Amino acid sequence: MSSVPAISVEQLGKRYLLGHQARPDTLRDSLAEGARGLLRRWLRGAAREEREEFWALRDVSFDVARGEVVGIIGRNGAGKSTLLKVLSRITEPTSGRAVIRGRVASLLEVGTGFHPELSGRENIFLNGAILGMTRAEIAGKFDEIVAFAEIERFLDTPVKHYSSGMYVRLAFAVAAHLEPEILIVDEVLAVGDAAFQKKCLGKMDAVARHEGRTILFVSHNEAAVAAMCGRVALLESGRLVAFGGVADVLQRYRSSWQEALALRIATPWLAWAGLLNRSELEARRGGEDMEFRFRLRGGTRSLADVEIDCALVNERGEMVVHSRSRHLAQTHRIPANAAVDVVYRVRQPNLAPGNYSLTVYVRDREQELLWVDDIPACRVLPTSALFPEVPYLGDARGATLPAFTLRLESAPEAAAS
Amino acid sequence: MPPVETPAELILEAGRESRHYWRDLWRYRELLGFLAWRDIKVRYKQTTLGVAWALLQPLVTMGIFSFVFGVLAGMGRNDPTYPLVVMAGVLPWQLFAATLNGASGSLVANSHLVSKVYFPRLIVPLSAFGVALVDFSVVLALYAAMAAWFGAWPGIRILLLPGFVACALLIALGAGLWLTALTVKYRDFRYIVPFMLQVGLFLSPIGFRTDVLPNWRDLLALNPMTGVIDAFRWCLLGAPEEFYWRGFATSMGVGLTLFVTGLWYFRRTERSFADVI
Numbered sequence: 141m142s143s144v145p146a147i148s149v150e151q152l153g154k155r156y157l158l159g160h161q162a163r164p165d166t167l168r169d170s171l172a173e174g175a176r177g178l179l180r181r182w183l184r185g186a187a188r189e190e191r192e193e194f195w196a197l198r199d200v201s202f203d204v205a206r207g208e209v210v211g212i213i214g215r216n217g218a219g220k221s222t223l224l225k226v227l228s229r230i231t232e233p234t235s236g237r238a239v240i241r242g243r244v245a246s247l248l249e250v251g252t253g254f255h256p257e258l259s260g261r262e263n264i265f266l267n268g269a270i271l272g273m274t275r276a277e278i279a280g281k282f283d284e285i286v287a288f289a290e291i292e293r294f295l296d297t298p299v300k301h302y303s304s305g306m307y308v309r310l311a312f313a314v315a316a317h318l319e320p321e322i323l324i325v326d327e328v329l330a331v332g333d334a335a336f337q338k339k340c341l342g343k344m345d346a347v348a349r350h351e352g353r354t355i356l357f358v359s360h361n362e363a364a365v366a367a368m369c370g371r372v373a374l375l376e377s378g379r380l381v382a383f384g385g386v387a388d389v390l391q392r393y394r395s396s397w398q399e400a401l402a403l404r405i406a407t408p409w410l411a412w413a414g415l416l417n418r419s420e421l422e423a424r425r426g427g428e429d430m431e432f433r434f435r436l437r438g439g440t441r442s443l444a445d446v447e448i449d450c451a452l453v454n455e456r457g458e459m460v461v462h463s464r465s466r467h468l469a470q471t472h473r474i475p476a477n478a479a480v481d482v483v484y485r486v487r488q489p490n491l492a493p494g495n496y497s498l499t500v501y502v503r504d505r506e507q508e509l510l511w512v513d514d515i516p517a518c519r520v521l522p523t524s525a526l527f528p529e530v531p532y533l534g535d536a537r538g539a540t541l542p543a544f545t546l547r548l549e550s551a552p553e554a555a556a557s
Numbered sequence: 558m559p560p561v562e563t564p565a566e567l568i569l570e571a572g573r574e575s576r577h578y579w580r581d582l583w584r585y586r587e588l589l590g591f592l593a594w595r596d597i598k599v600r601y602k603q604t605t606l607g608v609a610w611a612l613l614q615p616l617v618t619m620g621i622f623s624f625v626f627g628v629l630a631g632m633g634r635n636d637p638t639y640p641l642v643v644m645a646g647v648l649p650w651q652l653f654a655a656t657l658n659g660a661s662g663s664l665v666a667n668s669h670l671v672s673k674v675y676f677p678r679l680i681v682p683l684s685a686f687g688v689a690l691v692d693f694s695v696v697l698a699l700y701a702a703m704a705a706w707f708g709a710w711p712g713i714r715i716l717l718l719p720g721f722v723a724c725a726l727l728i729a730l731g732a733g734l735w736l737t738a739l740t741v742k743y744r745d746f747r748y749i750v751p752f753m754l755q756v757g758l759f760l761s762p763i764g765f766r767t768d769v770l771p772n773w774r775d776l777l778a779l780n781p782m783t784g785v786i787d788a789f790r791w792c793l794l795g796a797p798e799e800f801y802w803r804g805f806a807t808s809m810g811v812g813l814t815l816f817v818t819g820l821w822y823f824r825r826t827e828r829s830f831a832d833v834i
Contacts, residue, residue, distance in 0.1 A: 225831065227569070229567075230671075230672065230831045231831045231832055232569070232571060232572075232573075232829070233570065235571060237568060237570040238568070238570075239566055239569075240567040240569070241566050244567070246674070248674070252669065252670060252673045253670050253674070255595055255599060257602050258595065258598060262598070265591065266591050266595055269587055269588045270591075270676075
């Protein structure tokens with residue numbers, strides 16, 4: 141109804157100070173550090189204490205209207221979690237401000253405060269209270285929560301005896317019954333089985349639509365963002381680089397992978413000249429062979445005994461494939477002042493759906509020549525030639541999705557003694 | 558949701574004093590209750606000795622101190638109820654030690670909550686009262702049994718006991734606030750607590766009465782627990798002893814200073830707990 145936004149963020153910034161060494165953890169270290177600092181200052185004049193600044197968030201501004209569902213996306217370390225922590229009042233901003241109008245509940249983790257020694261029943265009350273519900277409220281929704289979690293039989297068992305699935309279901313069930321006006325959710329939906337995830341998303345979505353709840357939602361899961369959110373905010377290195385319609389921002393997010401390339405080692409003897417078949421790799425299906433063609437340009441001297449490493453890294457920063465020319469017992473020559481195209485072909489890497497970057501590392505016998513990280517390489521669709529029956533595989537959470545079989549065999553009865 | 562009307566606007570800004578801190582503290586009182594209840598539950602669930610454990614320590618302390626001060630030092634020569642005198646000192650000391658212990662380790666023990674959920678952080682050290690008070694009531698029952706045995710029932714003064722219990726809690730909380738906030742930043746502060754408690758055990762008049770040392774009485778009162786222990790004896794022993802006002806006032810002065818500065822330091826550092834814990 142009202143035009144006043146539920147959340148207004150104005151030039152929000154959060155700075156962390158990184159000590160040069162690790163932060164002194166004990167008083168003794170701290171005193172010793174202080175004494176050393178004094179000594180240094182005496183010896184070298186007033187050299188300022190060198191502490192590295194790190195802005196996890198910088199000049200972020202946006203508004204969220206009442207009843208709107210906004211997704212926040214960005215690569216690891218882009219500042220998504222910091223933003224949620226500031227908006228949840230867990231940590232204070234360094235600059236700028238945020239205004240929140242309405243009751244907030246935040247869900248940065250599933251099962252915060254669960255105690256393994258306590259029973260499911262006791263943990264429902266404890267966790268509910270931690271999330272901001274009153275005892276009366278929890279009692280009122282208790283049966284609903286238990287039914288939602290499907291743990292009736294184990295209600296009085298300590299949760300340390302729960303399977304991880306039951307544990308997560310119970311934790312979700314409590315969270316799903318929160319009724320704040322503004323809900324802030326971190327990537328908690330990344331855990332839990334797919335069916336239950338869907339149930340939770342459905343519940344959140346229904347509430348947002350029918351009860352006008354404002355939701356701020358961080359996810360790596362593009363499908364979930366596309367399904368739930370009206371608008372999406374894209375963060376990069378602590379800055380808000382895009383805020384708008386889902387399709388546009390997701391597109392921008394994907395293309396941000398293309399600008400991300402990081403030169404870790406650069407020498408005059410070898411230069412990176414680009415991935416040549418990027419467009420072919422834009423929408424691949426799992427189960428296919430993959431071929432990456434990239435160009436290297438030699439410098440003023442020719443190189444012999446060159447070894448090349450290629451690796452594929454997923455969005456979580458995990459190296460999924462690491463191939464070394466050394467494993468093929470090969471070395472290569474790169475002539476001076478010439479370009480070579482490297483053709484790196486992987487037989488059925490069976491990558492799980494998602495975006496992948498390529499890492500290329502080159503050395504000769506004496507030294508390292510080139511190391512390039514984060515080369516945007518390919519996007520694997522949530523379908524696979526290996527699983528033709530299933531149209532959507534986005535719920536696989538492994539790093540790879542290889543072909544497999546599963547069958548049951550009748551177990552031979554144990555021989556009677 | 559919280560029963561009280563929520564503020565229409567919540568403004569998050571650097572260095573901004575949370576205007577509604579004390580009101581928030583009140584709104585989160587149920588969480589305080591739940592945290593205390595969790596600690597009590599877990600404490601009595603995990604230990605096989607359970608209640609016996611809560612009794613063992615004060616009993617042993619009482620036994621040793623009665624022997625050392627009452628028998629060896631001869632202070633209990635004319636007083637067959639000397640163990641009761643000692644127990645009346647162990648009682649508040651035990652309460653103080655348990656509260657201080659719980660409160661000073663509380664933030665680090667609950668770091669997973671501090672870094673994931675907002676609530677007034679003061680709730681965490683306050684919740685240490687729960688276990689301490691349950692243990693206290695167990696020891697109080699032990700005291701009652703002993704009093705029945707010795708036939709030394711407290712008089713009407715016992716009605717003031719809750720007030721002195723509050724004094725002990727206040728002092729322990731003051732020290733606990735200092736220590737828990739410092740422990741977040743400097744982890745080695747947790748080693749100070751057992752040391753402090755050990756020193757305190759000997760500096761506090763647990764095994765002896767302060768009125769037998771008139772020259773030292775005012776100096777001893779600088780230890781805030783001295784005043785509380787004296788007051789407990791005055792309450793419980795029913796002896797015609799005068800209430801020693803000067804000592805009590807000194808102790809409470811020190812105790813209040815500790816509490817006020819502890820609260821000040823805690824509130825000052827509270828905002829950065831989530832960043833450093």
